[in-house]
Amino acid sequence: MPEIESKIQKFLMDNFVLSEQLDQLGFDESFLENGVVDSTGILELVFFVEDQFGIQIDTSEVLPENFDSINCLAAYIRRKQKVM
Amino acid sequence: MSYLADSMQVPVEREVSRITQWMKQYVFHEFKRRGGVVGVSGGIDSAVVLALSVHAFGQNRVTALFMPEKDSSPESQLMAGEVVSRFGVNFIVNEITPALTALGCYDHLMAAIRETFPDYDPDHDKVKLVLPENLLEKPGLNVFSLALLREGQPEQRKILSPRAYLGIVAASNMKQRTRMLNLYFHAEKLNYAVIGTSNRNEHDQGFFVKYGDGGADLQPIRHLLKSQIYQLAKHLDVPQSIIGRTPTTDTYSAGSTQEEFYFRVPFDLLDKIWLGMDRGMCTAEIAKDLDLSEEQVDRVLADLLQKKRTTEYLRTIPLSLEPIPPES
Numbered sequence A: 001m002p003e004i005e006s007k008i009q010k011f012l013m014d015n016f017v018l019s020e021q022l023d024q025l026g027f028d029e030s031f032l033e034n035g036v037v038d039s040t041g042i043l044e045l046v047f048f049v050e051d052q053f054g055i056q057i058d059t060s061e062v063l064p065e066n067f068d069s070i071n072c073l074a075a076y077i078r079r080k081q082k083v084m
Numbered sequence B: 001m002s003y004l005a006d007s008m009q010v011p012v013e014r015e016v017s018r019i020t021q022w023m024k025q026y027v028f029h030e031f032k033r034r035g036g037v038v039g040v041s042g043g044i045d046s047a048v049v050l051a052l053s054v055h056a057f058g059q060n061r062v063t064a065l066f067m068p069e070k071d072s073s074p075e076s077q078l079m080a081g082e083v084v085s086r087f088g089v090n091f092i093v094n095e096i097t098p099a100l101t102a103l104g105c106y107d108h109l110m111a112a113i114r115e116t117f118p119d120y121d122p123d124h125d126k127v128k129l130v131l132p133e134n135l136l137e138k139p140g141l142n143v144f145s146l147a148l149l150r151e152g153q154p155e156q157r158k159i160l161s162p163r164a165y166l167g168i169v170a171a172s173n174m175k176q177r178t179r180m181l182n183l184y185f186h187a188e189k190l191n192y193a194v195i196g197t198s199n200r201n202e203h204d205q206g207f208f209v210k211y212g213d214g215g216a217d218l219q220p221i222r223h224l225l226k227s228q229i230y231q232l233a234k235h236l237d238v239p240q241s242i243i244g245r246t247p248t249t250d251t252y253s254a255g256s257t258q259e260e261f262y263f264r265v266p267f268d269l270l271d272k273i274w275l276g277m278d279r280g281m282c283t284a285e286i287a288k289d290l291d292l293s294e295e296q297v298d299r300v301l302a303d304l305l306q307k308k309r310t311t312e313y314l315r316t317i318p319l320s321l322e323p324i325p326p327e328s
Helices: A003-015 A019-024 A039-053 A070-082 B003-007 B012-030 B044-057 B074-087 B097-103 B105-114 B162-190 B200-205 B226-235 B258-263 B267-278 B283-290 B294-310
Strands: B036-039 B062-066 B090-093 B126-130 B145-149 B156-159 B193-195
Touching (some): A003 A070, A039 A070, A039 B162, B003 B283, B012 B044, B012 B193, B012 B226, B036 B044, B044 B226, B074 B090, B097 B105, B097 B162, B200 B267, B258 B267, B267 B283, B267 B294
Parallel strands (some): B036 B062, B062 B090
Antiparallel strands (some): B126 B145, B145 B156
16 A cells, blocks of 8 residues: 555544444545544644645645545645645 | 525414424423523524513513623624513623633633644734635635734634644633523523524534533524524514624634634525425525536535534433333
């Protein structure tokens, strides 16, 4: 598994207390539709990404296409890293 | 008139009668209480609930309680006073700033705010929690930011850290819970019930404090959308100054509207989209009826469902492993 995806998955398992759910959560499946994150959870994800990958996130970038699955988030992180 | 605008209309006279009969039945006959206490905020929901309580119990059996604190808008007390004098009920003003100070509410709040704005000065700066702007205009997840307003400077906004967000929410919620405590004090002293003011938007979307404003014996307008409450307000002769006032949270010093703090869509449209969903209409039908794009409607529907799903905990009463057997 690529490093970014693996870090995201570990973060979800460590912080969202849902190891059983995660076993069934595909890399393209929606965090929102699967009830993985709530209003606190999305803030936790934002701060995890900023902290782990050293990128600055603007509110306008916190969109479903960037933050709603492991693959979306990994792709977003790669795009941000390229422009750094 | 569009189908959804037409469907939003409530037969107000019949609805007021239905609600007040139910209130009388529960308060007098089931709960064996002699009247009701209503926490008034100066907003439309509590004004309507006060009016309904007067219709149900009589003006001599209703007490209105206004509980300002130092971050409350001065306008709220004027509005609360106006609605209370319109309905002629017993009025108690209970300033809760000393209680909140003693509980450490403002110190906790300041510490949490300073995690985001280290130079925050509570004597001069004002703050509010906000979600990204109008969901109809722009997509975006519900990521809370803190806005700081300082005289002579443009507004600053920063995404909150999870710790700061939880700290601000926990401290702010002490305000609503202190109000609930006072409502029950007066209710018990008078042998009255506490009549809650939550509407359907607040209840279903989780815009209330568990055991705060969500703590009550009856919630007579919980089945009604905000747009329908406006219809009742007109019928019940709620002062026009209250009907015309923008709904606010009146919780944070900067003052924020309920739309910018939580709902992200004007009530008028939000309620119609919601009603369309209730009626089993598809996205295309709702969009056509309201002259919106399907993408806009989908965005609002997704947000409604997401908020409902993630706030289920707030609506859950204390659980028991096994049900209590009924009386034999």
